[in-house]
Amino acid sequence: MFDSMTNQMLWDATKETLYMVAISVGIAHIIGLPLGVLLTTTDKGHILQNLPLNKVIGAVVNVGRSIPFIILMVAIIPFTRMVAGTSIGTTAAIVPLTVAAIPFVARLVESALKEVDSGVIEAAQAMGSTPAEIIRKVLLPEAMPSLVLGFTLTAVSLVGFSAMAGAIGGGGLGDLAIRFGYQRFRGDIMLQTVVILVVLVQGVQTLGDWVSRRVNKR
Amino acid sequence: MIRLRGLYKTFEGKNQVHALRGIDLDIPKGQVFGVIGQSGAGKSTLVRCINLLERPTSGQIWVDDTEVTSLSSRQLRSARKRMGMIFQHFNLLSSRTAAGNIAYPLELAGADKTETKTRVEEMLKLVGLEDKAHAYPAQLSGGQKQRVGIARALANEPQVLLCDEATSALDPETTKSVLQLLKEINQQMGLTIVLITHEMPVIQEICDMVAVLEHGIIQEEGRVIDVFTKPKSQATRRMLQDTMEVRIPPDLLQRPEKSNGDCRRILKLSFVGPGAHEPLISDMVKRHPVNANILFGRIDQMKDIPFGMLLLEISGEADLVDQAVNYLQSQDVEVEVFQDV
Numbered sequence: 001m002f003d004s005m006t007n008q009m010l011w012d013a014t015k016e017t018l019y020m021v022a023i024s025v026g027i028a029h030i031i032g033l034p035l036g037v038l039l040t041t042t043d044k045g046h047i048l049q050n051l052p053l054n055k056v057i058g059a060v061v062n063v064g065r066s067i068p069f070i071i072l073m074v075a076i077i078p079f080t081r082m083v084a085g086t087s088i089g090t091t092a093a094i095v096p097l098t099v100a101a102i103p104f105v106a107r108l109v110e111s112a113l114k115e116v117d118s119g120v121i122e123a124a125q126a127m128g129s130t131p132a133e134i135i136r137k138v139l140l141p142e143a144m145p146s147l148v149l150g151f152t153l154t155a156v157s158l159v160g161f162s163a164m165a166g167a168i169g170g171g172g173l174g175d176l177a178i179r180f181g182y183q184r185f186r187g188d189i190m191l192q193t194v195v196i197l198v199v200l201v202q203g204v205q206t207l208g209d210w211v212s213r214r215v216n217k218r
Numbered sequence: 219m220i221r222l223r224g225l226y227k228t229f230e231g232k233n234q235v236h237a238l239r240g241i242d243l244d245i246p247k248g249q250v251f252g253v254i255g256q257s258g259a260g261k262s263t264l265v266r267c268i269n270l271l272e273r274p275t276s277g278q279i280w281v282d283d284t285e286v287t288s289l290s291s292r293q294l295r296s297a298r299k300r301m302g303m304i305f306q307h308f309n310l311l312s313s314r315t316a317a318g319n320i321a322y323p324l325e326l327a328g329a330d331k332t333e334t335k336t337r338v339e340e341m342l343k344l345v346g347l348e349d350k351a352h353a354y355p356a357q358l359s360g361g362q363k364q365r366v367g368i369a370r371a372l373a374n375e376p377q378v379l380l381c382d383e384a385t386s387a388l389d390p391e392t393t394k395s396v397l398q399l400l401k402e403i404n405q406q407m408g409l410t411i412v413l414i415t416h417e418m419p420v421i422q423e424i425c426d427m428v429a430v431l432e433h434g435i436i437q438e439e440g441r442v443i444d445v446f447t448k449p450k451s452q453a454t455r456r457m458l459q460d461t462m463e464v465r466i467p468p469d470l471l472q473r474p475e476k477s478n479g480d481c482r483r484i485l486k487l488s489f490v491g492p493g494a495h496e497p498l499i500s501d502m503v504k505r506h507p508v509n510a511n512i513l514f515g516r517i518d519q520m521k522d523i524p525f526g527m528l529l530l531e532i533s534g535e536a537d538l539v540d541q542a543v544n545y546l547q548s549q550d551v552e553v554e555v556f557q558d559v
């Protein structure tokens with residue numbers, strides 16, 4: 001229904017969105033997962049109880065989570081420039097997306113790990129497991145279905161955030177919607193980006209639910 | 219084998235709880251040692267102190283000449299590998315199959331793949347679950363889960379097996395079969411088993427020795443047969459009342475006095491071992507002409523020893539009744555005069 005140039009634009013924008021989301025979800029987990037593990041295990045009565053450390057990480061995470069994304073994105077522009085070499089474009093958008101997602105991931109991981117039955121952790125301790133073994137062989141595998149759902153939720157949220165990042169020059173579907181759909185009054189392109197976003201979100205969610213069910217042996 | 223000295227455990231909090239208040243206990247090698255007590259008595263705390271899942275507030279614990287209370291955390295981990303533990307709610311890894319669960323302690327011990335595989339198969343065979351190797355816990359019944367728990371606990375050939383209410387979540391039939399398995403393992407491997415429970419029949423079924431715990435204090439301990447047939451403490455009596463003791467229906471005691479001034483007594487006789495087979499009552503009646511009326515009787519088994527209990531009413535001339543009682547007391551039975559009427 002579009003000319004080939006518009007189609008190409010939509011396709012490129014979709015790829016940019018996928019790229020931004022995939023990389024930021026990945027990096028956010030590389031940093032957020034250990035943070036979530038620490039948040040859980042340093043809590044009272046857990047395997048690495050350390051309340052001061054727990055309080056500090058908890059506070060930092062809360063600060064991160066309470067800053068609205070749009071403000072965070074602007075506020076960390078100098079940092080973005082330092083990391084990505086520029087503050088505009090798809091690669092640059094990955095930086096604020098990742099920064100915003102880290103505390104989110106940390107909390108999701110924490111809540112997933114807290115669901116693990118304390119009896120099972122105790123059994124592992126009774127067998128002489130080290131804390132590292134408990135994390136690797138008990139906490140993470142036992143929490144896997146919830147972790148997968150958390151991963152999915154993060155990806156879905158980042159699709160939305162990436163559209164926001166696009167609105168201020170980050171590329172991707174949001175960028176397209178603003179530049180063509182809004183500024184050039186192309187309601188049809190606006191609608192098409194929304195449809196693609198909905199399909200993306202649905203797809204990610206469906207896949208995530210499926211994987212989570214597959215790894216759930218309970 | 220296991221020695222507890224001056225063990226105290228106080229849980230701090232809004233209300234302090236003194237869960238253990240001075241426990242001294244010796245558990246000999248190869249024994250099945252039961253700890254019985256009502257809920258809240260401190261049983262779990264006691265058994266969890268042995269592998270330091272719970273650290274005592276004060277006191278010492280030795281397992282096999284190692285003072286576990288003085289170990290570093292690394293040493294403690296290696297000591298724990300020599301102690302198995304099973305739990306009321308099994309505590310299996312839901313993300314691993316039966317075989318995977320049994321492999322867990324072997325992985326910790328650094329066993330290689332083939333070693334692990336052989337050992338897992340051996341253990342599955344031991345607990346009779348060869349066909350369930352690839353089943354996840356969610357696909358197993360309670361009894362099967364506990365068998366996996368046992369296999370996991372024994373995979374590293376520990377010298378001690380700690381059981382925290384291991385059969386309390388199981389139905390009576392399954393309980394019997396799990397206890398039977400523990401009994402076999404105890405005999406085959408000479409494993410020391412410490413078993414805590416609030417259920418008398420469990421102790422009766424497999425324990426050699428028992429300690430009665432109440433309010434964090436051991437009220438009584440000894441061979442099961444002695445403790446249960448000649449209870450010394452109120453705690454044991456109360457416990458026995460629920461399962462084995464009989465309560466005499468009140469109107470039995472209030473039967474009208476016979477007019478001729480006869481004397482009437484209610485006695486409780488307990489027989490232990492071979493004595494349970496002797497024709498004691500008919501002998502008594504032949505020697506001392508009194509009326510004997512059996513109100514209640516049962517015969518039971520503690521591990522392998524038979525024991526019986528009889529509630530007897532004898533009546534007749536006061537002198538003769540006395541003589542009859544004396545006669546019984548001179549025989550190989552415990553006599554308790556319940557009631558003088």
Ligand SMILES: Nc1ncnc2c1ncn2[C@@H]1O[C@H](COP(=O)(O)OP(=O)(O)O)[C@@H](O)[C@H]1O
Nearest residue numbers: 229235237255256257258259260261262263264
């Ligand atoms: N972690 C804990 N914190 C506070 N109180 C506890 C804790 N564990 C046990 N208790 C208390 O200690 C007492 C003994 O508990 P427990 O050893 O579990 O008894 P049992 O196993 O005989 O039912 C109970 O009053 C219980 O409430």
Ligand SMILES: [Mg+2]
Nearest residue numbers: 261262263383
């Ligand atoms: Mg208990």
